[in-house]
Amino acid sequence: MAGALATVAGAAEDTESNIGSQGDPNSQVQLAPQMGYIHRIYNKAVSGEPPAYGLWVTIGAGVAWAFMATGMNPVLAIVIASALAIFVQGVYAATAYLGRTSSLAKFEQPVYIDLLKSVTSVTMAHAFVAVFTTVSMCYLLNAALGHPFPLPLLGIVWGIALGAAGSATGNPFYGKERQYQSQMFGAGVPISASGNIVRYAEAGQRSSLDNGWFTAKLGGPASGVCFGLIVFLELWRTVLFEEAVGGWGAIIVGVIIILIFMIIDRYIETWARKNYGPYVKAEEASA
Amino acid sequence: MSALGAASGGGEGINPTASIIGIVIIIAALAITAVMAAPALAAVIGVIIGGALIGFGVHFVPVGGAPAAMGQSPGIATGVAMLAAGAGLAGLFGGAWAAANPAFGIAIVIAAGAVGGGLMMAITCLMVNIVYIFGMGIPAASGKVAKDPITGDSQAEYKSQGTEGHGLPFVSYVGGVIGGLLGGAGGTLIYYELLQVYSAMLPAMFNASAEEILPIAVSLAGIFAVGMFLVNAVLAAYNITGTIEGPHDPKFKRFPRAVIGCAVASAVCGLFAVLIVVV
DSSP: OHHHHHHHHHHHHHHHHHHTTOSTTHHHHHHGGGGTOOOOOOOOOSSOHHHHHHHHHHHHHHHHHHHHHTTOOHHHHHHHHHHHHHHHHHHHHHHHHHHHHHTTGGGTOOOOHHHHHHHHHHHHHHHHHHHHHHHHHHHHHHHTSOOSSOHHHHHHHHHHHHHHHHHHHHHHIIIIIIITTTSOTTSOOOGGGTTOOOOBOSSSBOOHHHHHHHHTTTHHHHHHHHHHHHHHHHHHHHHHHTTGGGGTHHHHHHHHHHHHHHHHHHHHHHHHHHHHOSOOOHHHHHO | OHHHHOOOTTOSSOOHHHHHHHHHHHHHHHHHHHHHOGGGHHHHHHHHHHHHHHHHHHTTSOBOHHHHHTTSSSSBSSOHHHHHHHHHHHHHHHHHHHHTSTTOOHHHHHHHHHHHHHHHHHHHHHHHHHIIIIIHOOOOBOSSOSBOTTTOOBOGGGSOTTSSOBSOOHHHHHHHHHHHHHHHHHHHHHHHHHHHHHHHHHHHHHTOOHHHHHHHHHHHHHHHHHHHHHHHHHHHHHHHOSOBOSTTSGGGGGHHHHHHHHHHHHHHHHHHHHHHHHO
């Protein structure tokens, strides 16, 4: 169940960060107006995803812990605490968008108030899902599985890990596949194209909400699988094998799992080299 | 973009004057500990070793930053310090869990932390390659070496024009796992050493039984371990300046400087972490 919660958390985290344009691909959102490309993409990356999620999840976990100390029902405590943490996220998102976008005023990038109204609430909703599921997961680790860390400390640990897993897995898909959708598929974006992000949709200008819709197809679920696997396998090996072989059981199983993932990685790496072949220059490819 | 354009700032070598000052600071921190809190001396040494392990481990983690998110440079598309912190804290989670079992010795606790960090990196690096290969159709290619030092695969012809490479070649994947292992082990070592000091000294301070004090000792050691982890990861990230591909990257040779820096920072942090329970 903790693994399932983590999977939902990972997916929601990545979608939230892409709608709000946090994480590394946002460097291009910030760069575009400086290269003369005015856009309507949200822009809230005043910090990386891991510390931001560390903050929100820890607020959620800390407030939930305080509520539970007063005797409140855990489910209610986690819901209310997550909602309170999301108000912090909303203030963060709104001030970050206004601050970062207004810093681009000399490049004639406008601040769109309608964008602030429509996108902020959507990122808050996704962040609520991510924070609620992560705090619930931390509660289960502490209350059901007996981890020694108190809830707020688990919030820091897993909030930062959630942001790290989500940004590592989801960022390339948002950056390369979505922002640079116009560039060739199957190749990296040439450095000379930096800043020339896709700014128009089928009708009118592209909104950040479209980016969430797009990345929810692969980047979001992949981040979810990544974080879910981390949490599930970590718990699975510890709960089942901790007592085996004089305490070394969980460690041996962990090493075996790492080796299995290493073999899978090597397999898909060679699969890609064999099936995709070496890089071919654009003019030769079109000929 | 700054990560791509940045030249290797700060040079490669070790500054002898700075290193001597650093060693003096370490010795001073150890001397203060020996005078004011003699039983905690071993713990501070453990914290210094843990910090050095974290600083060394961060150099193995392949991080491409913002350019990696556009497929412009190899590595994982996030910050050095953040990814290392994510892996190290996942390791700390596993290590703390093992430390809660009184039957387990220090070797099992450290190994549990190391494997936790390594597992986090193994899964994350695999998912990064899955997204690159199946989501974006891009095979992995390094921009820094002609051949993968482990598999011997040639890299240059798979690299897209106008980029420094993309994805995670196998050597970077292995580097990521080693980085996770070292980071998890270092973070757990710091936690374990501080936990020993706190659970030994706090009961007398608060005039309470060891069982009553354990949650406070765990929380205090945990929060100090998280804090020191971030200190060391950020220091090592400054040493790397931007992006690194893994153990085959020329920037990897800078690690001795980070190890010294992290040892000094850990000595000072460890001193304060110990002093709060004795002064």
